[in-house]
Each structure stands twice: as structure tokens, then as C-alpha cells.
Amino acid sequence: MQRRGGFTGRALGVFALAALAAGPIHAAGFSIFEQGAKATGMAGAFTAQADDPSLLFYNAGGLAFVEKTDVSLGATWIRSTKADFHGAAPFPGPNYSAKEETLSEFPPHAYWVQPITSTWKFGLGIETPFGLTTSWKNPDQFAGRFLSTKASLQAFDLNPTLGWQVTPNLGIGVGGILRYSKVELNRHIAAINPFTLQAADIGRLKLEGDYAKDYGFNVGILHKLNESFSWGLSYRSSIKAEYTGSARLTQISTGNPQLDAILAAQLPYGTGLPVKTKIDYPDQASLGLAFGLTRNLLLETDVDWMGWSKFKTVPIDFTGGATNSLPDTSLPQNWKNAYSYRVGLRWTTSPASQWRFGFVYDQTPQPEEGVSPLLPDADRNGYCIGYGHTQGFKYDIGLMFLDFKKRSVNKARPEQGPFFGTYQTQAVLLGLTLNF
Amino acid sequence: MHRLKVMAGVLLALFTAAGAALADTVVTGSANFAVYVAFGDSLTAGYSSGALEQTYQVNSYPALIYRQVYGNDDKFAQPLVSDPGLGSAGGILVLQSLRPVTVVPTPSVGHPINLTYPLPYNNMAVPGATLHDLLTKTQSTSASDPTDLILRQKGATQLQEGLSLKPTFVTLWIGNNDALAAATSGIAIEGVTLTPAAQFAADLKTVTDAINAEGAKMAIAKIPDVTSIPFVTAISRFVVNPATNKPVLDPSGNPIPLIGPNGPLQAGDYVLLSATAELSHGIGIPAVLGGTGKPLSDTSVLSASEVATIKAHVDAYNAAIVAVATTTSAAIVDTNSALTTLATTGINVGGVSYSSAYLTGGVFGYDGVHPTAFGYAYIANLFIDAINAHFGATIPEVDLYPFVFGPLPKSKRATLPVVEPSSSEFTSIVFTPEARRNLLQSLGVPQSIIDGKTPRPHHPHHGQ
Numbered sequence: 001m002q003r004r005g006g007f008t009g010r011a012l013g014v015f016a017l018a019a020l021a022a023g024p025i026h027a028a029g030f031s032i033f034e035q036g037a038k039a040t041g042m043a044g045a046f047t048a049q050a051d052d053p054s055l056l057f058y059n060a061g062g063l064a065f066v067e068k069t070d071v072s073l074g075a076t077w078i079r080s081t082k083a084d085f086h087g088a089a090p091f092p093g094p095n096y097s098a099k100e101e102t103l104s105e106f107p108p109h110a111y112w113v114q115p116i117t118s119t120w121k122f123g124l125g126i127e128t129p130f131g132l133t134t135s136w137k138n139p140d141q142f143a144g145r146f147l148s149t150k151a152s153l154q155a156f157d158l159n160p161t162l163g164w165q166v167t168p169n170l171g172i173g174v175g176g177i178l179r180y181s182k183v184e185l186n187r188h189i190a191a192i193n194p195f196t197l198q199a200a201d202i203g204r205l206k207l208e209g210d211y212a213k214d215y216g217f218n219v220g221i222l223h224k225l226n227e228s229f230s231w232g233l234s235y236r237s238s239i240k241a242e243y244t245g246s247a248r249l250t251q252i253s254t255g256n257p258q259l260d261a262i263l264a265a266q267l268p269y270g271t272g273l274p275v276k277t278k279i280d281y282p283d284q285a286s287l288g289l290a291f292g293l294t295r296n297l298l299l300e301t302d303v304d305w306m307g308w309s310k311f312k313t314v315p316i317d318f319t320g321g322a323t324n325s326l327p328d329t330s331l332p333q334n335w336k337n338a339y340s341y342r343v344g345l346r347w348t349t350s351p352a353s354q355w356r357f358g359f360v361y362d363q364t365p366q367p368e369e370g371v372s373p374l375l376p377d378a379d380r381n382g383y384c385i386g387y388g389h390t391q392g393f394k395y396d397i398g399l400m401f402l403d404f405k406k407r408s409v410n411k412a413r414p415e416q417g418p419f420f421g422t423y424q425t426q427a428v429l430l431g432l433t434l435n436f
Numbered sequence: 437m438h439r440l441k442v443m444a445g446v447l448l449a450l451f452t453a454a455g456a457a458l459a460d461t462v463v464t465g466s467a468n469f470a471v472y473v474a475f476g477d478s479l480t481a482g483y484s485s486g487a488l489e490q491t492y493q494v495n496s497y498p499a500l501i502y503r504q505v506y507g508n509d510d511k512f513a514q515p516l517v518s519d520p521g522l523g524s525a526g527g528i529l530v531l532q533s534l535r536p537v538t539v540v541p542t543p544s545v546g547h548p549i550n551l552t553y554p555l556p557y558n559n560m561a562v563p564g565a566t567l568h569d570l571l572t573k574t575q576s577t578s579a580s581d582p583t584d585l586i587l588r589q590k591g592a593t594q595l596q597e598g599l600s601l602k603p604t605f606v607t608l609w610i611g612n613n614d615a616l617a618a619a620t621s622g623i624a625i626e627g628v629t630l631t632p633a634a635q636f637a638a639d640l641k642t643v644t645d646a647i648n649a650e651g652a653k654m655a656i657a658k659i660p661d662v663t664s665i666p667f668v669t670a671i672s673r674f675v676v677n678p679a680t681n682k683p684v685l686d687p688s689g690n691p692i693p694l695i696g697p698n699g700p701l702q703a704g705d706y707v708l709l710s711a712t713a714e715l716s717h718g719i720g721i722p723a724v725l726g727g728t729g730k731p732l733s734d735t736s737v738l739s740a741s742e743v744a745t746i747k748a749h750v751d752a753y754n755a756a757i758v759a760v761a762t763t764t765s766a767a768i769v770d771t772n773s774a775l776t777t778l779a780t781t782g783i784n785v786g787g788v789s790y791s792s793a794y795l796t797g798g799v800f801g802y803d804g805v806h807p808t809a810f811g812y813a814y815i816a817n818l819f820i821d822a823i824n825a826h827f828g829a830t831i832p833e834v835d836l837y838p839f840v841f842g843p844l845p846k847s848k849r850a851t852l853p854v855v856e857p858s859s860s861e862f863t864s865i866v867f868t869p870e871a872r873r874n875l876l877q878s879l880g881v882p883q884s885i886i887d888g889k890t891p892r893p894h895h896p897h898h899g900q
Contacts, residue, residue: 089835144787146786192796197808418786419786
């Protein structure tokens with residue numbers, strides 16, 4: 001773990017700024033599978049195609065088939081159109097509802113692929129495979145403010161990859177992943193006000209982890225069996241990121257000076273409290289089958305697996321000793337491994353243009369008792385359409401409507417207690433990738 | 437781009453198809469709430485912070501259960517008392533200061549506002565009532581005894597008045613005072629402050645047989661371990677430095693125990709909340725630490741053996757409750773384990789911690805014995821969960837939001853104007869002997885014990 005700095009840190013600084021915006025949308029938990037507009041148009045069913053530079057993310061096996069230098073630059077505009085919460089008994093009750101901020105973010109992607117020999121190829125990708133922002137409107141009044149007011153996580157991968165064309169129709173690729181990631185958690189702290197015998201806000205806690213740098217790898221295989229069938233298999237490893245950072249507790253007046261003074265004497269308000277936390281990013285595997293239906297029509301079906309069961313807990317350990325600490329806590333997650341199912345259709349209408357359509361059913365890895373204002377996730381369906389201009393000024397556009405199933409929570413872990421209700425989320429994703 | 441637009445429109449239409457929210461209908465299963473009567477003591481009456489006061493009464497657990505079934509409490513009659521309530525020493529207790537902790541009753545008092553209600557109340561609970569009182573007591577026995585406020589001198593007992601309404605559903609939570617007086621008075625003597633288990637079982641059978649004879653379905657709540665309430669646990673048995681709120685240590689670094697009637701307090705001994713009067717005069721504090729060196733009186737201390745005696749009785753009462761609930765097919769509400777959870781791990785509601793801690797726990801009010809409004813709402817949900825499970829009902833749980841953040845739900849019933857005491861009327865006293873007597877009276881402790889006139893066996897007999 002080290003702070004930003006040094007050559008790589010500086011070189012990536014600009015990109016980091018862009019990645020800071022990494023999105024609100026929690027594609028299968030907080031993964032972002034939209035790393036190229038072409039694939040986005042086909043709902044990410046791209047593992048068995050992997051025929052543009054975004055192959056570095058979707059299937060490194062595709063690198064083996066690269067015949068010329070290609071560079072792609074793009075971003076996915078992720079905009080939540082709805083993120084509502086309606087309460088249920090016993091808390092915060094059926095009369096309560098709240099909204100998340102409708103965020104608008106641009107997780108970027110950039111790829112460079114380059115043949116070395118006729119069978120060995122090199123590629124360098126920069127991806128934003130994970131990101132999350134859950135930010136509640138009117139945080140000072142939000143009933144779940146003692147759980148979370150705003151949580152955000154940004155991750156971007158530097159992904160150098162080597163491809164080897166084993167036979168004219170079989171390629172494999174191996175890459176290293178250097179992941180820079182950062183996490184921020186915000187919530188209020190409550191106490192019972194002895195004068196009112198009701199809950200009172202006594203502080204805002206902001207916890208920021210510095211950029212962590214962690215390593216992983218990816219492998220891929222692409223087998224173009226014949227003109228009308230190919231298959232691909234891709235795997236990206238899990239990465240354990242440990243963050244050091246600092247937390248700051250800012251006092252909120254209870255309205256009673258005597259109580260405020262007692263609290264101020266007991267709690268470390270206004271100082272940086274050294275803190276450690278960690279996030280276990282899941283590994284993921286994709287299997288894709290592509291069928292050439294006609295000369296112009298290609299259908300691909302993918303199954304993706306994500307090893308979210310590694311995401312067990314987010315520990316928050318204060319390391320400031322007796323004076324500069326708060327009690328350690330842990331945000332249990334206990335997620336389950338999850339699958340998503342993708343279908344994509346590619347329709348080549350002319351030598352210069354392609355239309356793409358897709359559908360994805362994405363299963364949430366989050367158990368019901370883990371759904372909270374920190375990160376409310378749900379199963380979702382994605383409906384996609386895309387267009388690609390493949391000659392001259394080359395670009396791809398992919399549009400996805402992401403409809404989350406209503407997520408109702410009626411059970412809780414005892415240490416957190418009830419925050420019951422129903423979350424409803426919808427989002428639109430618009431990917432744009434330019435190819436040079 | 438036209439094709440794109442059409443496609444987008446179709447897709448949008450697909451996933452904006454909103455599911456219509458189904459209205460919840462309250463199903464009470466095999467329980468019938470046509471006429472609901474609650475029997476009990478102060479805990480059922482909604483007594484809080486040393487007084488009966490309407491803000492808490494309209495949020496008593498029986499009123500909350502009724503509101504969850506019917507959506508309002510228009511027809512749930514209670515012996516309401518206007519603000520600032522009726523306690524034995526004035527109105528409801530308020531916290532004046534945390535340094536030092538100063539809890540005082542409001543000097544003005546409220547008055548009954550529902551005395552002329554023509555029928556017996558739906559909430560028949562009488563603060564201070566023991567199980568036996570349900571069968572025998574028809575009127576007040578002292579000036580601060582609120583029995584007449586509820587039973588209104590009709591010559592009938594709590595049970596008789598309630599059953600005359602021909603209830604279809606009854607909640608019964610009685611027996612707390614059969615053990616509580618021993619805990620709050622620091623004197624555990626069977627037959628004086630503790631009801632003998634055999635008598636408890638016999639009385640309980642009489643009561644439930646009478647309810648059964650009316651054909652009413654029933655939910656019976658267990659008796660909590662009264663030794664885990666803040667009245668018993670709030671004060672450390674060690675000398676505490678009031679400036680730091682930490683124990684004073686001797687030269688070898690050990691905390692120094694207070695002096696009880698039998699010498700330095702031992703592990704398992706408790707100092708009662710009512711001992712603050714003596715402690716503030718240096719009683720119980722060793723002379724070397726600036727105290728008088730005199731021992732705390734017997735009524736200020738609950739010894740480990742007294743705790744054991746009380747717990748054994750509570751266990752026996754609960755065994756009788758479970759037995760009678762089984763034979764009468766009543767729902768059992770495990771208020772005992774709920775209080776144990778509060779006293780040990782605490783509970784959490786949306787990131788807010790609640791526990792049995794005095795002043796800061798959020799569950800118990802200023803008398804250290806009776807729940808806060810949140811505490812009563814939590815208890816109401818225990819009842820509702822038990823009723824739902826036992827009778828196949830789907831009564832929604834009470835919405836805790838107003839109990840966590842306020843303002844508390846108000847009754848729609850007409851009330852008389854509220855007399856607000858001005859703050860200058862408060863007298864700053866920290867549990868004076870007077871306040872202690874009033875507090876104990878309000879808790880149903882026998883007068884003889886409050887006055888220290890209880891005959892105690894000098895040589896405790898064993899094996900009886």
C-alpha cells in the first residue's frame with residue numbers, strides 16, 4: 001500500500017481524476033461491466049467475439065488475433081433515472097420514503113493493442129471495472145443516516161496483456177492487473193439524548209481510504225472454430241485491497257450545551273483518526289458462444305460468474321490507540337457468488353455500419369439482510385441497443401436501459417437492526433468509444 | 437435514428453410498467469379484537485418516568501396494538517391523565533441536569549380527563565397491582581395509589597370490571613410487582629416483597645380460568661428479570677470519581693467498593709438507584725475517600741443472594757405462565773428474553789443503539805423501572821409478533837420512526853388544556869430522602885419497607 005506518487009502515480013493522475021467519477025451503478029453489486037460501447041450494445045455478450053480493443057477487458061484471448069495497431073478511447077455515461085426507497089415497519093415505517101441523488105458519472109476506458117510478431121501481440125488497457133456511489137438526498141434528515149449517507153468506491157485497472165496466436169484460429173492471452181482503488185464512507189453517529197430520551201445526531205463520520213495499489217491477473221482463450229461458431233473463456237482474478245486512511249468525526253450539536261460538552265470531552269471530534277479497511281474484489285469468469293446465423297447476423301450468448309462470496313465484510317479498524325480512536329466496527333456483507341446471462345445480436349447492415357442489440361439478466365449477489373442504504377442492490381434486466389461505424393471515422397455507441405427489480409428488505413442482521421422497505425432503481429447507460 | 441427512437445420507446449414502456457402496490461389488510465387470524473381488554477400493572481398502563489401521563493398512555497402497548505389492528509384508538513378507552521401527569525411526588529419526572537444527574541418531578545400535576553367514561557376502560561391496568569390484586573383489590577390504599585383512578589370505586593376488582601366488557605381478546609401481563617418490590621426495595625423476603633411461587637401459580641390459574649370462561653383469546657407476557665433494570669444496574673458498586681465518572685483506584689490499582697450493610701460490596705451486589713440520596717451525603721463511601729464511612733442502608737443495596745432469590749422466584753412465575761398459557765392455548769410473549777437482550781447485547785434500530793442503560797439506553801425512563809415511549813413501542817411489537825405467530829394474524833408492527841426521532845404519536849381524543857409548568861418552578865434535588873420515598877411508593881413498595889420497619893429474620897433459615 002502506498003500513497004499516490006512516483007512515476008506511475010503521476011502518469012495516471014489525469015486518468016485517476018476521471019476515474020474518481022466512477023459510477024453510481026452497481027452492475028452486479030458494484031462491478032461495471034460496460035467497458036466498451038460495442039460490447040455494451042450487445043449487453044456485454046462479447047467474450048466469444050473480442051474483436052475490438054476492448055477485448056483487453058472482455059477476453060484477452062482475442063488479443064492473439066490483432067493484426068494492426070489500434071487505439072480506443074471512451075467512456076460510459078451512467079445516469080440513474082430513479083433511486084427511491086419506501087420504508088416498512090417497524091423502521092423506518094410505511095410513512096417514510098427517501099431518494100438517492102440522481103448521479104451522472106463517466107467511468108472511462110482506454111485501450112491500445114499492438115502486434116509484436118505475427119503470433120505474439122501486446123496490449124495495454126485502462127478500465128474502470130468497479131465503482132459505486134450511493135448518495136442520499138437530504139442526508140441530515142435521511143432516516144438511514146446512521147447507516148450511510150454517502151458511500152463511494154472507485155477502482156481503475158492498468159492492464160498490460162500478452163497475446164499468443166497458438167493456431168490460426170486459437171488464441172490465448174495473459175494479463176497483469178494493477179488496480180488503483182479508493183473508498184469513502186460517510187454516516188452520522190447517533191446517541192440517545194438523555195433529556196429527550198430520543199435519538200440525536202451527535203456527529204458526522206467521514207472515512208477516507210487513500211489510493212491502494214493491488215495486483216491481479218487475467219487470462220483468456222478464444223477459439224474461432226469455423227465461420228459460424230466461436231467460443232471464448234475469460235477470467236479475471238480476485239483482488240484484495242487494503243486501505244489506510246483517516247476518519248474524521250465532526251460534532252453535531254444536540255441543542256443541549258451540557259450534553260454537547262460531555263460528548264466533546266468523551267469523543268475525538270475534529271481530529272484525523274487513523275483507520276484501516278479492506279475490500280475484497282471478486283474474481284469473474286465469462287463463457288461465451290457466438291453463432292454466425294447468416295453472413296450479416298451474429299448471435300452471442302454468455303454466462304458470467306462473479307465470485308462475490310469473497311466480499312464478506314468491510315472492517316473498519318481504528319489504529320490511533322487509546323486517544324485517537326473510535327470503537328472498531330465491521331460492515332458485514334456475506335455476499336453470494338452470482339451469475340449473469342447475456343444475449344447479444346450483431347447485424348451488419350453495410351461494410352461501414354453495424355447495429356447491435358442485447359439483453360442481460362444480472363443476478364444480485366447481495367443477500368436480503370445485507371441490503372442497506374450503504375449499497376442497495378437488486379436483480380436487474382438490461383435492454384441494449386448499439387450502433388457502430390466501422391470505417392473512416394470509427395466509433396461505437398451503446399445504450400442500455402437498466403431496470404432493477406424492486407428489492408424488499410424484511411430481515412436484518414441483529415447488529416444493524418431493521419431498516420426495512422423497498423428500493424427501486426432505474427438507470428440509463430450510454431457508452432461511446434472512439435477507435436483510431 | 438427513427439428506428440432507434442421507436443426501439444427506445446418500446447423499451448421504456450416495458451420497464452416503466454410499475455407494479456401496483458397492494459393495500460395491506462389487517463388480518464387477525466383466529467384472534468378477534470372486537471372487544472379488547474388489557475389487564476396488568478404500570479407496564480400495561482403506560483406508566484413512564486414516575487407518572488401516569490397521557491403522552492405515554494396513548495402510546496401504551498395495548499393502545500398501540502389496538503391502533504395497529506384498527507388504524508386508530510377512538511374506541512380504546514384508557515384512564516388518561518393530562519400533562520404533566522400524576523406521580524406520587526408531583527407530575528412526570530424530568531431530567532434537569534447531567535452534571536450532577538438531577539431528576540425531579542414536575543411540581544404541578546395533571547388531572548384525570550376520562551373519569552366519566554361510562555364503561556370500564558379497555559386498558560384496565562392498575563399501576564402497582566400484583567397478580568393477587570387483580571382478584572382482590574377494589575380501591576386505593578394510600579393517597580398516591582392510583583387504583584381509584586382506574587377502578588373508580590365500583591366495588592369491583594380489575595379482573596371483574598374488565599371481564600364485564602365481555603372481551604373477545606385479552607392481553608395479560610401481570611406479576612411484575614410480585615418480584616419488583618423486592619428488587620426496588622433491596623429486601624427480598626418471600627411473603628413480604630416476593631409472592632410465593634405456589635400462590636402465584638394458583639392465582640394465575642384463577643385469573644386465566646375466569647378469562648377463559650368468557651371465551652376470550654389471550655396473549656400472556658412473561659415476567660422479566662427485574663434485577664436487570666437500570667434501577668438496579670445503573671450505579672456502580674465501586675466508588676466513582678464524579679469528575680471523571682471513572683472508579684477511584686487504591687494504591688494497588690484496584691477499584692474501591694462502596695460499604696454496604698455487611699461490609700464492602702462484593703461481586704454480584706447491586707447499589708440501587710434510590711441509594712443516590714445516601715451517596716450524596718457520603719454514606720457508603722469510605723472515610724479515607726471523604727465519605728462518612730457509614731454503611732449504605734439495607735434498602736439501598738441488593739445483595740447477590742437477594743438477586744438469586746428474586747431470580748428463582750421470577751423463574752417460577754414464568755414456569756407458571758408458560759404452563760397456564762399452554763393449557764389455555766394462549767400466545768406467550770417473551771418479554772423476559774427481550775429484556776435480557778436489552779440488558780446484555782442491546783438492540784439496534786437503523787444504526788441507533790438501544791440498551792438497558794440508565795439515561796442513555798433509550799428504553800427506560802427516569803425512574804429506572806418503566807419503559808420510555810420507544811420501550812413501550814418495542815414491547816407492543818413483541819406482543820404483535822407473538823399474536824401473529826400464534827393466531828395466524830398479520831397485524832403490522834408498530835412504526836418505530838416517531839419513537840426513535842419524535843414527535844410521539846398523539847391521541848385523537850379530546851383532551852383538556854395542558855398546564856405547562858414553568859422551568860423556574862423546578863427544585864434542584866438529587867433523590868432526596870423525600871424523592872426516594874416517593875419513587876419507591878410509585879413503584880408499589882410496601883410502606884413499611886420504605887419506612888425501614890420491616891421485621892427481618894436475624895438468622896436466615898435454610899431449606900425452607
